[in-house]
Amino acid sequence: MKPDIRDRTRAELEESLSLLGEKPLHAAAVFGALYRDGAVSFADMGRVPERVRRLLARDFRLAPFEKPEVLVSAADGTRKLLFSFPGRAPAESVVLPGKGRLSACLSSQSGCACGCSFCSTGAMGLVRDLLPAEITAQYAACLREAGGELSSLVFMGMGEPFLNWDNFRRAAQILSDDAGYGFPQSRMTVSTVGIVPAIRELTASGLKVKLAVSVVAADERLRARLVPMEARYPLREVIAAAREHCAARRAQVFFEYIVFDGVNDSAEDAARLWRLIKDIPCRLNLIPHNPPGGPGAGVTPRVKAFQKTMMSFGVRTYLRLEKGPDISAACGQLAASRRGSAG
Ligand code: SF4
Incomplete structure (x- = not known):
């Protein structure tokens, strides 16, 4: 072809x-x-x-992609777009409303090979890598849903972008090209569970996209139970690569920490996390765990206490509130199913 x-x-x-x-x-x-x-x-x-x-x-070939099915959350207006790409590769994007702004969360793969235990996408396994055209098509559809204005793009949808590095890199270059969409790389964030060689490739590349690292848990034994990739790239090496990235780019990194009730949210867990990241210019995002298929407990007193402890250490710490709870659009819930449709 x-x-x-x-x-x-x-x-x-x-x-x-x-x-x-x-x-x-x-x-x-x-x-x-x-x-x-x-x-x-x-x-x-x-x-x-x-x-x-x-x-x-x-x-070359050029043909329109199938229009995505769109689910709209009755709870908060979050929109989930379900794509069927050639070869039966499903993928999802989400348009997220914020304070007077809209951002889009795009997928880089259909499914994911990483198998994180808390993630619906991981439970699917990898269907296939998405091609640059399939990643930029998600942007175009999200832009339409957003009425022509998106403030930021995050690559935190289905898949591990750094296991599809070449296609992700091309998509970021195409999206930011001034002759086309001209969406600035500085308003894109790529999230990884910790593929160390690709973090280093990003650092060495000319791409200006921001880096987010999913810490998930600061204790390596606990993390290994939640994130199988820990066996290949231990957290201390991931954090070292993030530290090098910040130094080389003179930039900050985002750390994503999924808060599991009673599992990784004690004062000792907070202290362990602080020891890991204390010398890195960063912003910490706390994400209350969203179980597959259903709304999570949200921001509990334990989550708030964890945030307070991290802030007392001087770490800029934010709560990422669950979006689209009725359409399974939150972090870790994307599985290209129609389950939970809110029409
Ligand atoms: S959390 Fe990310 S890396 Fe882990 S299985 Fe889900 S999509 Fe893959």
């Missing part, structure tokens, strides 16, 4: 055009046609010379 033209970054498309004997600058017009005009066929690309369009149509 011919490759999808939307899987190419502009630099890659320029190279293809050069090989076809055409001027590389036509790539900017192709990006404008695809991402500003919404062209879904080569014939639609009015701003690209016909000769170039014919050559591109010979070497």
Whole structure:
């Protein structure tokens, strides 16, 4: 099958055009046609010379994706988009309302191979990596749902983005390209459970996206029970890679900590977490555990006490409130099912 033209970054498309004997600058017009005009066929690309369009149509494919099904939370207006990509790869995105702003959470894989014990996506196993075009198509659909304005993008949906690094990197480059959507990389955050070599690749790359690391639990034995990837990349190595990233980029990192009631929320757990991250410029997000398929207990007094303890250590600590509880749209609940539909 011919490759999808939307899987190419502009630099890659320029190279293809050069090989076809055409001027590389036509790539900017192709990006404008695809991402500003919404062209879904080569014939639609009015701003690209016909000769170039014919050559591109010979070497690439371009067809519209199926429209996603949209579920809207009656509780808080969160929107969950369910995509069916070719080859029966389901994926989900979420448009999250905040204080006067909307953000989108995108998937990088259909399913996930990491198998975290608390995560519905992990229970699916990996169906397949999503291609750059399938990641940028989620952005386009979320942008439509958001009425044309999104303030930030997070790659925290289905999948581990760093196990699909090349496609994630291409998607971030395509989304931020000024000839197309022009969404700034500085307003994108990529979240990882701790794939150390890929954290280092991000640090060494030119990508300006922010880094979020899922700590989940600060005790390595407990973490190993919750996050199988701990056996391959122990938390101390993950934190060391995050520390190097902050130093190299002069940036802060986000640490995500899932609070399990009575499991990792004691004062001793808070002290252990602080010892781990105390010398790293960071922001800590506490996420009350959302069990698969149902609303969690939310912000309990124990969660609040944990936050207070971390703040007393001087760590900027925020509570991430559950979104879309009635449509299974919260962290760890994405499983490409229609369960909990709120219409
Ligand atoms: S939490 Fe993230 S890395 Fe772990 S199984 Fe779920 S999607 Fe994969």
